[in-house]
Amino acid sequence: MKKSIGRCSGHRALVLTATAIFAAAVTALGIALSSGSVARASSAAAGDIPPSVITQLTSIAQQQAAINGDAQPTNVIAVQTTHAAALTVATPGDILPEPAASESVYVITMQGSFLGKGFSSAPGASAPAGSYLSIVVDASTFWVTDEGLSQDPPPVSPSSLGPTIPLPVGASGSTSG
Amino acid sequence: MRLRKSLILTMTVAGSMLIGAVWLQASAWASASCAPVNHCYGTARWVSTPATYGSGGNLNFQCLYTSDTGNFVNEEMWQGTNNDTEANSNWVEIGGRTGEPNGSSRYVFWADERSGGYNQHFPSGSQYAVSLNTTYNAEMAYDGSNKWEVDWNGYVVGYSTSNPPNGKFLQAGTEALDNGDRTVGTDSSLYYLDTTYQVHFGWSGASIWDYGGLTTSSWVGSGHNEVKWASAC
Numbered sequence: 001m002k003k004s005i006g007r008c009s010g011h012r013a014l015v016l017t018a019t020a021i022f023a024a025a026v027t028a029l030g031i032a033l034s035s036g037s038v039a040r041a042s043s044a045a046a047g048d049i050p051p052s053v054i055t056q057l058t059s060i061a062q063q064q065a066a067i068n069g070d071a072q073p074t075n076v077i078a079v080q081t082t083h084a085a086a087l088t089v090a091t092p093g094d095i096l097p098e099p100a101a102s103e104s105v106y107v108i109t110m111q112g113s114f115l116g117k118g119f120s121s122a123p124g125a126s127a128p129a130g131s132y133l134s135i136v137v138d139a140s141t142f143w144v145t146d147e148g149l150s151q152d153p154p155p156v157s158p159s160s161l162g163p164t165i166p167l168p169v170g171a172s173g174s175t176s177g
Numbered sequence: 178m179r180l181r182k183s184l185i186l187t188m189t190v191a192g193s194m195l196i197g198a199v200w201l202q203a204s205a206w207a208s209a210s211c212a213p214v215n216h217c218y219g220t221a222r223w224v225s226t227p228a229t230y231g232s233g234g235n236l237n238f239q240c241l242y243t244s245d246t247g248n249f250v251n252e253e254m255w256q257g258t259n260n261d262t263e264a265n266s267n268w269v270e271i272g273g274r275t276g277e278p279n280g281s282s283r284y285v286f287w288a289d290e291r292s293g294g295y296n297q298h299f300p301s302g303s304q305y306a307v308s309l310n311t312t313y314n315a316e317m318a319y320d321g322s323n324k325w326e327v328d329w330n331g332y333v334v335g336y337s338t339s340n341p342p343n344g345k346f347l348q349a350g351t352e353a354l355d356n357g358d359r360t361v362g363t364d365s366s367l368y369y370l371d372t373t374y375q376v377h378f379g380w381s382g383a384s385i386w387d388y389g390g391l392t393t394s395s396w397v398g399s400g401h402n403e404v405k406w407a408s409a410c
Contacts, residue, residue, distance in 0.1 A: 060278075063247075063278075064278065067247055067277060067278075090296075091294075091296035091297075091298070092293055093291065093293050093296075093337065093338045093339040093340070094289065094296050094298065094335055094336065094337055094338070095335060095336040095338060096298075096334075096335050096336075097333045097334075097335070097336075100300060100301075115214065116295055117213035117214065117248075117354070118249065118277045118278060119288070119295050119297060120216075120249075120251060120253075120270060120286075120288050120297060120352060121216060121295075122263075122264050122265050122266065122268065122290065125265060126214055126215070127213060127214045127216075128290070128294075128295045130294060130295070132294075135278075138301055141301060143279060143299065143301045144278040144279055144299060145298065145299055145300065145301055146296070146297070146298045146299070147278065147296070147297050148294060148295065148296045148297075149294055149295045149296075150293060150294030150295070151294065152293075152294070
């Protein structure tokens with residue numbers, strides 16, 4: 001006989017409810033465990049960045065620091081994240097459409113006394129200056145996708161996006177050995 | 178006989194004039210003063226425009242090369258924002274570039290300056306590669322809520338937010354950092370959008386502006402619809 005939930009007896013309804021609660025609890029536990037493993041994987045991923053990638057990022061950071069007038073920057077770090085999140089650090093206020101927004105990138109940040117020789121400037125104006133230089137790099141091609149120069153620190157901390165990697169550039173290189 | 182002599186004389190004078198013109202142009206390029214801290218420009222420039230909500234044109238790249246990829250050379254369009262009549266510190270721009278930061282290829286870039294600092298973007302993908310002798314439409318348009326949309330050849334490449342209207346400055350042409358840079362191109366069908374988004378073709382109030390001695394720029398035809406710029410190539 002075909003039965004609907006509305007026709008269940010009280011006992012049957014109780015069993016069904018208990019089963020549903022158990023299933024929900026198992027699902028919630030599963031989600032919690034998988035979230036934890038994602039978080040751990042994220043940490044592990046940062047630690048697992050191949051030396052060749054760190055070398056590439058360091059090279060790009062060194063080149064950009066030198067071009068923009070300070071070959072001895074401090075606090076040079078990189079973090080892997082999405083392109084959209086990277087822009088909140090590097091070029092706050094600029095937004096990308098999809099699919100570019102979801103691409104995996106590295107964002108490199110550094111402090112120094114920069115003169116933006118690599119930046120387009122207002123007609124007839126001198127090169128822009130800033131204390132915080134940020135560079136976004138495509139994680140698969142190492143194409144430089146974005147650059148930001150500001151007198152103010154990034155409004156979003158790079159460390160809020162994931163585990164940061166120190167890059168041995170300039171003064172950062174000498175302090176980190 | 179007399180006619181032949183006259184013809185030879187005319188050809189000699191014409192030849193001398195041509196050589197003189199080439200020499201003068203070469204001298205002008207040789208005396209350019211482009212530097213990373215003092216960029217050269219070859220543009221059509223319109224300061225204190227009527228209030229605009231955007232602008233655009235069709236960029237054609239005929240020569241775009243730098244021998245020093247630590248520098249860059251652009252062919253591009255600028256749109257002033259925030260009622261900045263000379264784009265001193267409020268603008269959006271889009272165009273094609275070669276050199277820093279992505280080497281000797283030719284690629285699309287867009288950039289802005291506003292209270293938050295200087296930002297520039299180099300979208301990846303084959304649709305953002307720039308080829309010579311190819312025409313690309315570029316447009317920047319106000320999207321409301323202090324946001325400007327930046328478009329390249331039908332693709333939205335990004336948005337500049339926290340960047341108020343109106344536009345009061347327009348410019349199209351080239352920006353170079355090195356005396357050895359080579360940049361030749363045109364920007365045709367120049368237009369702007371008024372604050373009701375009506376399209377107005379021709380930058381009627383714009384003037385030719387060559388700065389730094391690298392380029393010679395001029396209008397093509399009448400109506401200020403098309404500008405061309407040229408360095409040595």
